[in-house]
Amino acid sequence: MEVEGGEPLDDKAKRMRDLLSSFYSQDPSSATTPATKSSWRYATLDTINTASFDADLYMNLLVQKSNLEGLLQKHVEMAAEIKNLDTDLQMLVYENYNKFISATDTIKRMKNNIAGMETNMEQLLEKIMSVQSRSDGVDTSLFEKREQIEKVHRTRNLLRKVQFIYDLPARLEKCIKLEAYSDAVKFYVGAMPIFKAYGDSSFHDCKRQSEEAVNIITKNLQGKVFSDSESIQTRAEAVMLLKQLDFPVENLKVKLFEKLEQYLMDLRLQPTETSKDSVDVEACSDQKEVPASVSSGAHEASVREFAEAVRAYKEIFSHSEPQLSKLAHDLIRKHFEATHQQIKKQIHSADLVEILRVIWTDVLLMDEVLPEALLPDLALQSARDALKDYFSSLFNRLLLGISDAITKAQVSQREGIHEEHYIQEALEASRDAVIQGSRNVLQEFRHLHDENSALLVKLRDLIVDWVQEGFQNFFRKLDGYFRLLSGKSHPDSQELNFVEKIPADKISPGLVLVLAELSLFIEQNAISKITEEIASSFSDGGIRGSEYGPAFVPAEICRIFRSSVETFLHLYIKMRTQKISIMFKKRFAAPNWVKHKEPREVHMFVDLLLQQFEEIGNEVKQVLPQSIHRKHHRTDSNGSTTSSRSNPLRDDRLSRSTTQKARSQLLETHLAKLFKQKMEIFTKIEHTQESVITTIVKLSLKSLQEFVRLQTFNRSGFQQIQLDIHFLKSTLKDISEDEAAVDFLLDEVTVGTAERCLDPIPLEPPILDRLVQAKLAKNSEQK
Template sequence: LSQASIGDISKTFRAYLIIFPDSEKRLIELAQALFSNRYETVRENLRKRIPSTDLLAMLRSLWEDATAIDEVIPEAALPAFSLETTRDIIRQHIATAFLHLQSEISDVLTRTPSTSNGKLEESQLQTAMETSKVKVLQGCIDLLQEFHHLIDGNTELLVKLRDLVIDWVQEGFQDFFQKLDGHFHMLSGRSKSPSQEMESVQIDKVPTALVLMLAQLCVFIEQTAIPKVTEELASCFSGGGARSYEYGPPFVPGEICRLYRSSGEKFLHHYINMKTQKISKLLNKRFTTPVWIKHKEPREVNMFVDLLLLEFNGVVSEVKQVLPGLIRRHRHSDSTGSTTSSRSNPMREDMLNRSNTHRARSQFLENHLAKLFEQKMEIFTKVEYTQESVISAVLKLCLKSLQEFVRLQTFNRSGFQQIQLDMEFLKTSLKEFVDDEAAISFLLKEVNNAAHERCLDPIPLEPPILDKLISAKLAKIKEQSPNMQ
């Protein structure tokens, strides 16, 4: 049978039925076995991810053969068997196509480069980000075009299955985007449910850049990919209705958009937390090393500041390649004093005028608490999908951590002056990276105030000395910058 054509088989079956009238049962078994084997061959081909056009060619041929044999042995019910088997095969084909697309997207994301000592080669992440966007959007469009072949035809087989195929495609996209979201959480080291916990990647092995890319990719899927898929489904895959509507519509774009909006926000905050925890741990280790109560007179900016800036530059490098920028506003001088001259810094002048008496200290604490409550709600604002917003959020949390580290120490006069120098230098170095300069200045002042509170003899550095030390540090950085490039 495997060697013969359907025409030859039909003739043979006819002859047997004439010569051996009692052979009908055996011929039915042979016919059913023949088509079961042929359809199994098709199923094996599905594992190779064959195009829809090739699959349809095989299924059409089998359908025509089944109807030809049916004319000889209708009792074998081959058309009904073929229709049922074709339904299963097409549904499997659609599901397999979505699995392959998810795997391709995952492959792109898992190749995301990770930072090394806070540095990335130019455009590495930007290229990976664009590649992942193209893979998602073009992958969906390619599937839609391929699936269109499954309903674009007037053959009896396609007409019978058209409504089912439309429902399967719509259901497929709903299921695909839901599973892709779950896969994103797994890649980020976060599990959406306890049952998935064992499958999650160890969080300390997850590249922070990947988490940031997942956040931005969720925005892209919500704002670009879902609307495009919805438009194409409405244009080419409308109708359906073979599915029981007690389950609701097969594809619900609003539900998928809400899912990715929520996941995007979670990934963005996850990225900020990962970066903050890493930097805070390093800061804590470096900050607790000196014996601050025996600190010598400050000669230069502390090395923990260099560490903070190095790590922070790593954040800037990642964020600038993945997230869109915010148009720079014209910076006005604010109440916290954003000039580089330490002589005109109100914080320093205020501290210089502050005596060491109990009355002055009490007044200082009252002012400190009043300002804290006044500006509390303005410090930690909603994080946006922009470079400046994310950079500011990481920096604010790191400065709050630094403030807590300071509160656990006891300082002599020189230790307090060292913190004063470090915070003033950071104020100069960080203001160009953030969109909320006033909040950063306030937090730097809070670190300084915490050191003041924990100091046995809180007398600040004279402005000329402060200016000289900061200028020396800036000159040293400028001298080293050609070598760093």
């Protein structure tokens, strides 16, 4: 059996239902229905709980399917079930009996309570009938008087209207004198139905006089509409009054919108003046100008007046929303144009926040009266552009600050100012400009990020991305600026159009050295500090997708500046070497080496060369650190650090007096050179004073060797070069850290000169020493 919902009942619930049905059923025969003979074959042991249960058929099935032990077990189970069912049936009867007793008591109480209610209802009905009869009597007695009173009241109202019509011309004249045009229009509009009905008969004179007064009112209202001294609100009210007088106001629409545009032109200047006042507070106090708060309040009042005028125009002119929306958009655009102008004046973030707050207030006021213009969306997009412009302005300002500090070295060189530590001062100033300037920029950005104004809150996530992207692009641009300063081209040179590209021959080597050291400082110090600042304030939020990665990548910036350090060091060495090479070219191009006179002293060209090395040393010592490695001293016992020509062979060759022996010695030296261990002259450049100076010295001597090989010398010319090189050996050992390589290159110059000499007979060692000592003594006296 199934319940009404279609869900099967458990066995116990089925048995309980069958028991209750059999107990309360009046027709016992209806509880069960005998099974037909044809259904016994389909019967099962589960039919005991159905309405068509057949005891005989059930017993036959049970006997057929069970053995004796099973029948006994089934007997025990059924006896237990019968006992439980009897107990449940007894409890069910007791429970229902208690409910019947409770229901009987309740019915008795209800019968006792209702017994007195019938009498009360009869009394109430009698009283209602009595009141109704008396009310009918009062209505009957007052019916005639009520009709008279209503008739008199209608007559009184009619007389009042008639009196109002007769008094209307005087009222209108009085309103004209007092300029109470709204009351005049209200009076005349109220009298229009009577004039239409009786204006040509009873009230002809009143109608004529009223129309004359209304004509005057119409002219006065038109005058107010076109008066420049009247406010926008007053003009809008005048148009509405004319519209109530059935005046064709559509003809005034063009002129009214022109007036509204003119008012808008005067209104555009307000935010600019407000921001200006907020920036120059001291100037306002000195000149007793209007404070920023007062000016902002006046601007808000003006915008409210403009908004009310827009509301009135919407009510007056149908389908005017597109024109009004255009005016509102124009107002917001002009506000942001003024904002961009203020950004060009390098305002602070607090001033920009104040300007955006004023603009957003205007937007909300206008959005209340003109929601179809969608001003918040326009303002949000314009604010994004303004903030991006401000971010770009701050980064450009930071770049210019760094540029001013860096170019101090270039200006000092260009103007001939020889300060003792000008490169060091320029480097320190540029370092401070990078660190402090970046912190100042971050402080400005932090103020915008933490501001709780509604407009900036909507852009907070974008600000986080712009800060990170801005610093990433800034350092790329800064590296490009460094390269432009050094005379190299850069892909972003168009973005750096404010940088004056210096010709290659006008670039100061000191400037290049500053760029190298500053690039190293940015890589090792500045990037890490700025990364910490960004992470502490701008790491949350952002709308940049995770698939694009972080906007600020310190490792990439460090790699760029690490490469720039090497580039600038090589450029500095190249510039210094080229300058010395030019001096070598002049030295060897001037005299006729074939007709050179006998040397009397060390040539002044050596002094110029040493002066160049000294200048280089002063520059690098101002900015580059010292090397922690020991200097490489030449030892005669180490074959790898000696000259490619052995000292005994060279000394023996230089001491001979005949040309034939000298030339034969050259052959011996070439043969000895083939069997000597190769010496490493040019090693990797390190970022130290000694490494840079030594590299320049080596390159200069190598250049000197090449110039020597292009000349032909007589004996005196060869001896002059020999004397100069011998003097350089005693002086360059204190300049270069790789003394062995320098000695080797000096020997190469001497031997190369001998190879190009027609009569290579050297000076005697005593003569060399005497001339060198004389030169040293002379230099000492000059110092």
